[in-house]
Amino acid sequence: MLIDIQDAPEKAKRIFTTLVDAFEEQNINPTPLNYFVWYQYYKGDNPKFRQEMDSILHDPFGYNDRVGKRLYDEYLTDTDSSSSEFDRAFRRLIDMMVKKMNAWSDKLETHTQELDECKSQLSNPNLNAEQVKAITSNVLNAASSMKESSMAFQNEMSQSSEEVKVLRQQLIEARSEAMQDELTEIGNRKAFNNAIQELMFDAQDDPSKLCLILSDIDHFKKFNDTYGHLVGDSVLRYYASIMKKSKNDNETICRYGGEEFAILLANSSLEEAQKRADEIRLGIESAQLKRKNETQPISKITASFGIASYKGEIETDEDFIARADEALYKAKQDGRNRIILETELPEKAE
Incomplete structure (x- = not known):
């Protein structure tokens, strides 16, 4: 689900032009969630969120991915349903990313519990060979399942990263077009x-x-x-x-x-x-x-x-x-x- 920047309202284009520059200046990871958090910051529709973001940017530790996730969960999970189609499309991308992250977190927790249980069982000194073999098999299965989940998550993140790269390129091109004289095709x-x-x-x-x-x-x-x-x-x-x-x-x-x-x-x-x-x-x-x-x-x-x-x-x-x-x-x-x-x-x- 790619978002076409050309369909964005003019305000969104101006905001994204600004945040692309901000990402480069502050070395912020160009993840979908970070794009959305900063987009909402520059949009300025949420005063409490904007005040919190201002405080973070003045803090010596500044903004990072962990802070972005916290801000999203705390302030941006219930954005105004009357926002533009572009906003809603971008929000759907972020929601999809968060759901994938939460699903991966749940799977990781399940695998961790399975491994902890196997570890606890192996600590029993009275285990026989068959029991050790069965527990070892469970460990291998849990590790294999964890590896498959991890690879699937990485593939999903990679696909989403490609969407963000396309979006970012569209934003750069939109900024370039905004700076070009339509008739002569030189700078305006x-x-x-x-x-x-x-x-x-x-x-x-x-x-x-x-x-x-x-x-x-x-x-x-x-x-x-x-x-x-x-x-x-x-x-x-x-x-x-x-x-x-x-x-x-x-x-x-x-x-x-x-x-x-x-x-x-x-x-x-x-x-x-x-x-x-x-x-x-x-x-x-x-x-x-x-x-x-x-x-x-x-x-x-x-x-x-x-x-x-x-x-x-x-x-x-x-x-x-x-x-x-x-x-x-x-x-x-x-x-x-x-x-x-x-x-x-x-x-x-x-």
């Missing part, structure tokens, strides 16, 4: 916001090596009005494909909004960023795009670029973006189809 604004925060943090030792290129397709509104939005969408896709085709490993490419795009370059100088921007500029300028079933190319397409480098902790991401945006604005003011570095901007009065 949310992906950009996340990336710039991470890269700014990583660049603290040498901030100037983090560069931002903002680019904007020139006269795009006029182009849309002339040829229609379908052709406009094709141009956006083509522009994104030019950037993706020559993308380097140190680049994060995103659609910043409308016809504006952003590239974050780690470990790059302004000069290297300028060279990269010019490569893209020439690529779109030389494009010979044609409408379907037409031989005549559509109007020439150009783009303008503004580039800035990060200044470190003294500025916010908004400051960083604003300087690249100012350079882009100047590129448009100066005639478009050009690149302006922040170093070319007029100095501001103190």
Whole structure:
């Protein structure tokens, strides 16, 4: 019984995106029960449970599988029956896992009692050979039965683990899709916001090596009005494909909004960023795009670029973006189809 993340409500997708990160950061075993406990924690529908979980996370010993089982038994065995289908499906998976664990525990207890009884019988010094043989046979049968139960339990757990792996992969893919621009298939604004925060943090030792290129397709509104939005969408896709085709490993490419795009370059100088921007500029300028079933190319397409480098902790991401945006604005003011570095901007009065 696999749970399809694509059928989950948006809130569930957001929660699972968060808990996948939490599992990685805190080295939590990705068991179905742990997924459910943490899912309910982030969902926040049970104040007492959430308060208990907060206390555990602040405790030096923190969260572990044993604590998760206790929390599930104490707080989560009677979740609201009005929850979504996704919640109910996930809950069924957890209930099935708990039943298997309890059944295995019962079998283990039975086998242990059988072995204890055999041990007690063997302590009798007056046993004859036939009695010892019979007790030994019972011990072997109990051990064999225990082994079979153990193997069956391991197989069941392995199968459930595979379901969790599939679920986790679906969650990762859902997170990736949530960060992707549907039209151009590059990162969206949310992906950009996340990336710039991470890269700014990583660049603290040498901030100037983090560069931002903002680019904007020139006269795009006029182009849309002339040829229609379908052709406009094709141009956006083509522009994104030019950037993706020559993308380097140190680049994060995103659609910043409308016809504006952003590239974050780690470990790059302004000069290297300028060279990269010019490569893209020439690529779109030389494009010979044609409408379907037409031989005549559509109007020439150009783009303008503004580039800035990060200044470190003294500025916010908004400051960083604003300087690249100012350079882009100047590129448009100066005639478009050009690149302006922040170093070319007029100095501001103190």
